[in-house]
Amino acid sequence: MSVPRCTAGDTGFADGFAAALFGSPPPGWLRKQGGRPDAGRFRIYRNNIGVALATALENRFPVMRRLVGEDCFAALTQAYASVWRPRSPVMLSYGDELAAFIEGDGFPAVSGLPYLADVARLEADVSDAYHAAEAPVADLSAIACLAPEALDRTRLYPHAAVRILSSPYPVGTIWSAHQADGIAPVERWVSETVLVARPHADVRLTILPSADVPFVTAILGGVAIGEAAETHGAIPDVGRALVALFQLGAIAALHTEEVGS
Known part of the structure; x- marks a missing residue:
């Protein structure tokens, strides 16, 4: 796969690559050695990102996964990831907007489960609590x-x-x-x-x-x-x-x- 020469300050390469990872057509400059388009190999990157985001949500929201079932949860995470991209390379907080996404009818298949958004909030709280800073507790x-x-x-x-x-x-x-x-x-x-x-x-x-x-x-x-x-x-x-x-x-x-x- 050939790529154009770029520098650390060249945001066009990074922006185009990121947009393509989340569903846009692969950038036109992605070519095989003979100059032919290389969309096939680019799908490897896209699939890896999809798996990474789905895994992060599975780890953070295991109760939701059990509530709706694996197939439904996989579709939910895919729909969420298409709208909300990670804002940090640290994935511990990925999914903070999942409750609001559900309440906003971002995934109509779960609209019949009105409690699901609050379950998402609780699971996010559990995750945040687990990763919170260490500190002593006061004695009675x-x-x-x-x-x-x-x-x-x-x-x-x-x-x-x-x-x-x-x-x-x-x-x-x-x-x-x-x-x-x-x-x-x-x-x-x-x-x-x-x-x-x-x-x-x-x-x-x-x-x-x-x-x-x-x-x-x-x-x-x-x-x-x-x-x-x-x-x-x-x-x-x-x-x-x-x-x-x-x-x-x-x-x-x-x-x-x-x-x-």
């Missing part, structure tokens, strides 16, 4: 010694791996059911808010009690504990929810504001 003893008035002025800072997703569908239950070889049916079709954390090497998903969601969301958003507690309808449960955040490894640090600051 850090707040155990605080006086009530100091506790009210304390703000908690979430671990870098923490993600929270609220959905009108039981996405946490769906995800959990697909971690086993045998898939159990979802018995309660209710809305769920899922907390994703990675206190050590393993990612953990926790379906939050609905009453705790406003409090946990406020805490993870940087609201002081006293103010966040006002969002909870059952004050005795605030302590339980607070302890759970530490036990789940969701908190990296805390800061108690001085009086008058």
Whole structure:
């Protein structure tokens, strides 16, 4: 395969080659030694790219793959890749737009699965949490010694791996059911808010009690504990929810504001 002479600053070669990889006709300058077009060998590059993108999505969205089946998922990934190209040579985040692609009817074959987009969001959160920066988690003893008035002025800072997703569908239950070889049916079709954390090497998903969601969301958003507690309808449960955040490894640090600051 012969190619024109180009330099590092020549974007025409790179742009033309990239466009051809994603479906445009092969550039006219791709020729065999005798000057004949070489579209056949160029298909090797195109197929390699297709396989690489499909594999990246399979690795990041295994539950989606099981939900829709291999053939449907392969067609979905092909449709997605034709619209969304990687923005980085690091493929860990490829598929960030998959949920929006599904919701925007980018692949009508799955339009009858309204929960699928949120499953995609959850799987992306799981992947992001797994690859988040390493950081220690705060110990519960850090707040155990605080006086009530100091506790009210304390703000908690979430671990870098923490993600929270609220959905009108039981996405946490769906995800959990697909971690086993045998898939159990979802018995309660209710809305769920899922907390994703990675206190050590393993990612953990926790379906939050609905009453705790406003409090946990406020805490993870940087609201002081006293103010966040006002969002909870059952004050005795605030302590339980607070302890759970530490036990789940969701908190990296805390800061108690001085009086008058």
